[in-house]
Amino acid sequence: MKIAVLPGDGIGPEITEQAVRVLKALSTDGLRIEMEQAPVGGAGYEASGDPLPEATLKVAEQADAILFGSVGGPQYDTLPRPQRPEQGLLRLRKHFDLFANLRPAVVYPELAHASTLKHEVVAGLDLLILRELTSDIYFGQPRGVRINEAGEREGFDTMRYTESEIRRIAHAAFQAARKRAKRVCSVDKANVLETTQFWRDVVTDVHREYADIELSHMYVDNAAMQLIRNPKQFDVMVTGNMFGDILSDEASMLTGSIGMLPSASLNAKNYGLYEPIHGSAPDIAGKGVANPLATILSAAMLLRYSLNQEATAQRIEAAVRKVLAQGLRTADIAEPGKRTVGTREMGDAVIAAL
Amino acid sequence: MKIAVLPGDGIGPEITEQAVRVLKALSTDGLRIEMEQAPVGGAGYEASGDPLPEATLKVAEQADAILFGSVGGPQYDTLPRPQRPEQGLLRLRKHFDLFANLRPAVVYPELAHASTLKHEVVAGLDLLILRELTSDIYFGQPRGVRINEAGEREGFDTMRYTESEIRRIAHAAFQAARKRAKRVCSVDKANVLETTQFWRDVVTDVHREYADIELSHMYVDNAAMQLIRNPKQFDVMVTGNMFGDILSDEASMLTGSIGMLPSASLNAKNYGLYEPIHGSAPDIAGKGVANPLATILSAAMLLRYSLNQEATAQRIEAAVRKVLAQGLRTADIAEPGKRTVGTREMGDAVIAAL
Ligand SMILES: CC(C)[C@H](C(=O)O)[C@@H](O)C(=O)O
Ligand SMILES: CC(C)[C@H](C(=O)O)[C@@H](O)C(=O)O
Numbered sequence: 001m002k003i004a005v006l007p008g009d010g011i012g013p014e015i016t017e018q019a020v021r022v023l024k025a026l027s028t029d030g031l032r033i034e035m036e037q038a039p040v041g042g043a044g045y046e047a048s049g050d051p052l053p054e055a056t057l058k059v060a061e062q063a064d065a066i067l068f069g070s071v072g073g074p075q076y077d078t079l080p081r082p083q084r085p086e087q088g089l090l091r092l093r094k095h096f097d098l099f100a101n102l103r104p105a106v107v108y109p110e111l112a113h114a115s116t117l118k119h120e121v122v123a124g125l126d127l128l129i130l131r132e133l134t135s136d137i138y139f140g141q142p143r144g145v146r147i148n149e150a151g152e153r154e155g156f157d158t159m160r161y162t163e164s165e166i167r168r169i170a171h172a173a174f175q176a177a178r179k180r181a182k183r184v185c186s187v188d189k190a191n192v193l194e195t196t197q198f199w200r201d202v203v204t205d206v207h208r209e210y211a212d213i214e215l216s217h218m219y220v221d222n223a224a225m226q227l228i229r230n231p232k233q234f235d236v237m238v239t240g241n242m243f244g245d246i247l248s249d250e251a252s253m254l255t256g257s258i259g260m261l262p263s264a265s266l267n268a269k270n271y272g273l274y275e276p277i278h279g280s281a282p283d284i285a286g287k288g289v290a291n292p293l294a295t296i297l298s299a300a301m302l303l304r305y306s307l308n309q310e311a312t313a314q315r316i317e318a319a320v321r322k323v324l325a326q327g328l329r330t331a332d333i334a335e336p337g338k339r340t341v342g343t344r345e346m347g348d349a350v351i352a353a354l
Numbered sequence: 355m356k357i358a359v360l361p362g363d364g365i366g367p368e369i370t371e372q373a374v375r376v377l378k379a380l381s382t383d384g385l386r387i388e389m390e391q392a393p394v395g396g397a398g399y400e401a402s403g404d405p406l407p408e409a410t411l412k413v414a415e416q417a418d419a420i421l422f423g424s425v426g427g428p429q430y431d432t433l434p435r436p437q438r439p440e441q442g443l444l445r446l447r448k449h450f451d452l453f454a455n456l457r458p459a460v461v462y463p464e465l466a467h468a469s470t471l472k473h474e475v476v477a478g479l480d481l482l483i484l485r486e487l488t489s490d491i492y493f494g495q496p497r498g499v500r501i502n503e504a505g506e507r508e509g510f511d512t513m514r515y516t517e518s519e520i521r522r523i524a525h526a527a528f529q530a531a532r533k534r535a536k537r538v539c540s541v542d543k544a545n546v547l548e549t550t551q552f553w554r555d556v557v558t559d560v561h562r563e564y565a566d567i568e569l570s571h572m573y574v575d576n577a578a579m580q581l582i583r584n585p586k587q588f589d590v591m592v593t594g595n596m597f598g599d600i601l602s603d604e605a606s607m608l609t610g611s612i613g614m615l616p617s618a619s620l621n622a623k624n625y626g627l628y629e630p631i632h633g634s635a636p637d638i639a640g641k642g643v644a645n646p647l648a649t650i651l652s653a654a655m656l657l658r659y660s661l662n663q664e665a666t667a668q669r670i671e672a673a674v675r676k677v678l679a680q681g682l683r684t685a686d687i688a689e690p691g692k693r694t695v696g697t698r699e700m701g702d703a704v705i706a707a708l
Contacts, residue, residue, distance in 0.1 A: 086545050116475045116582055137491075137513060143548045153517045155552025159491060160510040162502065189599075191440050194497045198509030224600045225607040228470055228582070245543075246578045246600055253579040 001307050002034045004063035006056065009042040009076075009085055010280025011290035011343075012069025018292035018347030019067060019299040022316060025351045031312055036063065040092075041071025041085035041280075051088030060092065065306035067299055068092075068275035073282045085280075093133050098265035098273055099165070100172045101131040101244065102301070105231075105251040108260060110324045111333050115256030122231060122254055128176060129237045129251055131244025132169040133265055135161055136195075138241045159195045161240065166199050168268065170206035173238035174213045183214045183235035187223045187243055199240065220247070227251055252277050259291035259332040262298035264305055272306045274298040288342045291330035293320055296350055319353035326353075355661050356388045358417035360410065363396040363430075363439055364634025365644035365697075366423025372646035372701030373421060373653040376670060379705045385666055390417065394446075395425025395439035395634075405442030414446065419660035421653055422446075422629035427636045439634075447487050452619035452627055453519070454526045455485040455598065456655070459585075459605040462614060464678045465687050469610030475585065476608055482530060482590045483605055485598025486523040487619055489515055490549075492595045513549045515594065520553050522622065524560035527592035528567045537568045537589035541577045541597055553594065574601070581605055606631050613645035613686040616652035618659050626660045628652040642696045645684035647674055650704055673707035680707075 005020060007013040020035060027033055038056035039047040047053060051071070060066050071085035081087065092098070107115065107125040115122045140158030148154045170186075177184045186203045188196035200217055207215045218226065220243045226233065227247065231254050239247060252258045261277040276294030284290055297320060304313035328349050334340045341349070359374060361367040374389060381387055392410035393401040401407060405425070414420050425439035435441065446452070461469065461479040469476045494512035502508045524540075531538045540557045542550035554571055561569045572580065574597045580587060581601065585608050593601060606612045615631040630648030638644055651674060658667035682703050688694045695703070 121470045155549035156514040157547045157549045162506045162508040195509035195511045221599045221603040224604040228607040245575045249575040250578040253582040
């Protein structure tokens with residue numbers, strides 16, 4: 001089995017390093033994984049003028065899954081769009097058809113204090129957002145800036161979803177719910193957008209194959225409110241690429257510890273890209289203080305979904321819970337005034353706890 | 355001066371009734387306002403098969419401003435789109451070119467407990483969201499459901515913004531900030547959407563006329579997080595119609611008392627539509643328990659922006675603060691176990707406090 005490791009920019013390299021160490025510790029224990037590293041994002045641009053270099057794509061194609069760090073940084077903000085770091089990520093998603101983005105928002109009991117929400121509102125939160133990742137207004141054509149009929153400049157983009165694109169993410173949502181509390185909330189703006197009325201119709205149709213799953217529909221503005229009012233009402237939330245971008249970030253911030261949250265982006269063959277939900281945090285890059293746990297937990301998801309190693313995935317997750325219980329905290333999840341550990345020390349602790 | 359009163363559906367009639375009583379109480383006191391009532395939304399559909407009946411539009415055209423209740427209800431959910439209640443509202447916005455939607459998210463000290471966020475995170479919150487209201491993917495053409503080149507059904511919509519549409523909302527934002535803390539945060543998704551990269555460029559250009567105002571830019575996913583992490587970092591947030599729909603509802607829920615929040619939708623001549631931020635709440639409609647304060651505060655905004663009656667607007671706002679200080683609470687803003695008052699009793703109290 002082979003993993004492409006794409007550390008990217010900012011804190012990406014230091015956090016993926018710890019996840020790689022965890023995977024290596026497991027291999028001395030019997031897990032047979034080959035890992036190959038390649039530059040992506042700003043690092044790809046530095047290496048060969050492209051946020052997704054040809055050679056990096058080849059490494060990813062020869063692997064069974066991608067472990068991804070994070071991309072972006074202020075030094076790349078003024079590059080033309082095709083050279084910008086995030087294009088590396090968007091092109092990987094599209095190239096491998098990674099349509100199903102699983103973003104769990106989980107509150108660890110030890111870290112519930114870190115949320116800006118009241119304890120009783122978020123304690124025990126365990127919500128899975130399923131975001132469609134390869135279509136919608138992210139990729140729809142036509143798009144650009146043009147002179148319109150009235151002779152004025154205008155920017156434009158196209159939101160679109162085909163029936164099969166909606167069907168496959170709906171199936172993924174119902175199947176995910178089957179392993180959980182069996183409730184799916186589909187989020188749209190069917191009262192205004194034709195695309196999302198169509199989305200609602202197709203999801204409703206797919207639901208006829210899942211009599212054991214409860215389906216509800218919610219407008220995106222209401223969903224943004226309900227996540228704050230009572231996030232625990234949700235089990236699986238499924239939505240399009242654009243709304244999913246917004247709602248999944250909102251949901252992850254509810255937990256107060258975004259440094260803990262992994263994600264998976266899967267295609268129909270369970271090839272996947274695994275990355276922490278947090279960004280590249282340029283302000284703390286290279287200082288050895290970033291929290292590697294979201295990336296380590298992303299590696300666990302990788303073992304579960306792409307390599308079919310459920311037991312090993314659970315071993316990593318148990319180790320992470322153990323270090324939390326031991327009281328180890330990187331700065332982002334520490335209670336004010338408490339002792340903190342660095343990136344590498346946290347990696348060491350997880351390896352020791354395996 | 356003339357006001358068109360459009361109560362709409364659900365709790366709309368009972369809450370606008372109280373706002374009308376407040377305005378009438380002020381007229382015996384010297385304010386000269388004529389009011390004319392007309393059906394809109396589901397009520398418009400019941401009256402004449404159209405959520406915005408011709409006669410209602412005429413009433414609105416002959417007025418200086420619209421006081422709007424709320425529209426919608428489950429009984430209308432299966433109507434074809436053009437007959438649905440919300441189309442009445444969308445058409446009013448478009449017809450009167452009400453491009454500037456002011457949505458304040460304010461936490462009243464007496465009600466801070468009602469928020470699901472920790473007290474220190476929201477206490478003193480005073481944020482103004484300026485949402486563009488007449489363009490974007492809400493109105494862009496083409497849109498619909500079609501069979502695509504591959505022979506498959508697909509839904510599609512068009513996001514678009516012209517330069518002048520962005521310019522005028524940017525001016526509105528900078529001018530609003532001038533009366534406040536002088537900071538504007540413009541929210542977009544410039545890293546993915548061409549429309550919003552164009553938005554960012556135009557806002558940046560308009561900013562050159564406002565050297566006294568600080569401008570920052572934020573991606574919409576990050577904004578959805580920052581509103582939860584630290585909402586008090588914002589003064590004025592300006593954004594497009596779609597993102598504004600989501601973020602303004604998120605922001606209003608931060609306050610915990612959405613029953614308190616008014617809104618104004620203005621055109622270039624300060625003609626405006628004023629409505630509470632909350633919806634038609636069909637579950638409590640007709641029971642006399644709805645909170646009328648958001649609608650009463652909307653009437654105050656109407657006096658301020660469309661009728662240029664700042665002193666009278668402040669009189670209403672002071673009266674609302676007084677009844678809160680007196681401890682009067684409708685059910686939605688009451689602490690558990692405390693005594694509550696009904697819709698009419700709350701209206702009485704505001705009138706007495708004027
Ligand atoms: C970097 C950006 C293009 C990306 C997105 O919008 O999808 C990010 O926000 C995410 O959610 O993974
Ligand atoms: C009812 C609906 C069309 C409307 C909107 O999306 O604009 C509402 O959500 C609002 O925010 O006023």
